[in-house]
Amino acid sequence: MDTRVTDFVNVRARAAELRLELKSELAILPRHFEDANDSAGLAHEAEASTLRKVLDDAGLAVQQLEPPTGRLAIVVEHTAEWVLPVLFVGSMLLTQNSYAIQVALSVLGSYAADFLKGVGATQEVKLTVVVERTRAGSCRRLDYQGPASRVKELEGLIRSIQDDRSAGSDPRSV
């Protein structure tokens, strides 16, 4: 499996700038979150709602980032590539609920694996997790591409990203 860790914008500050309400420690970020001029340029991935529901079903409160009034459009691209939306993991979640990220990764991995079983080909998932390292908002982005069965193994890497507060851009493979 391949992983890559890079810098990411301060999610709380950026959400405020885009007038989006970030209320949860576990949230789904829309496409173009980093570079949109305003909320009109944002849209959720097609699988965002399903992902939120699957995590809700496992007892995890997940917020799909939306404006206070109305909601963002949904991007639908009819390809069979399995791209999961970007998941934001707040710093408090990692310190206060140690099982939440473990459960979230396990649920996501199982859901994607069940989906891919029926497709016939050996397919990989792409997953991006944005990890907030400090309450002040320093964030890093973890991109994963690999088998769905190994998504749950990202927990250790997510924890190391939060702990490693001085690390620079660090492409790595585990």
Add this chain to the structure above:
Amino acid sequence: MIDPQDPIHARFELVAKEAQTLTFLPRATELQANAVGQVDEFLGELAMRKAECAQAGDEAAANALLAMELSLRAVREELRMWIALKEDAPEKAWDTLVSAEDLCSFAVSVRAQIGVETRGLENLAKKLLAIERLVFPPQVFCSVGGRVNYRECSICGEDYETCHHIKGRAYMGQQCHVKLSFGDLREVSLVSTPADKRCCLTHFSDQGKMRNRMTWRLEDSPPESSPTDQGV
């Protein structure tokens, strides 16, 4: 829940096994057509039984019956594909192959949800993919992309963003799908991995006529209502 001793299990195994014995090109066409009829007949029984279970509020049984139904429909589509190929109807064969692949995927999803072994269906999915690559010529696929403002849940008919149903999961014997309402259709792209493999190029112009990409025949004009009516 369906009793493990319920005869419907044995009947399902028998119908599926007999049908799968015939899912090969050299098998006699009349036997394949007969097997399609037998599967159809049993699907009728399954539908009635499923409706009874749903009526009684037995969701586990209804979902188990749905898993059987989807699996058998996948096998039936594979049989139809071989028959269509022998009838020189490759576009119809392609459509039935894609239906078989889709149904197989749905069946795996429901069986995984209800905790039933999926290996047999996973193998069927691999076989269908191999047929797609080895029996049919390479296809050029299309895909639409855009922004959707509303998605309707097939289970409750409500807004998928706010209802509690999850796409792909079974509810009282029905699998949840979403119906899209495009607010902004932005593109039609050529892609290698489309969500719907029926969206493919069927003809191109050649020597003043139209070349059928499947048969490679030159045709005066593409049929007005091609068998691949979802193709472009």
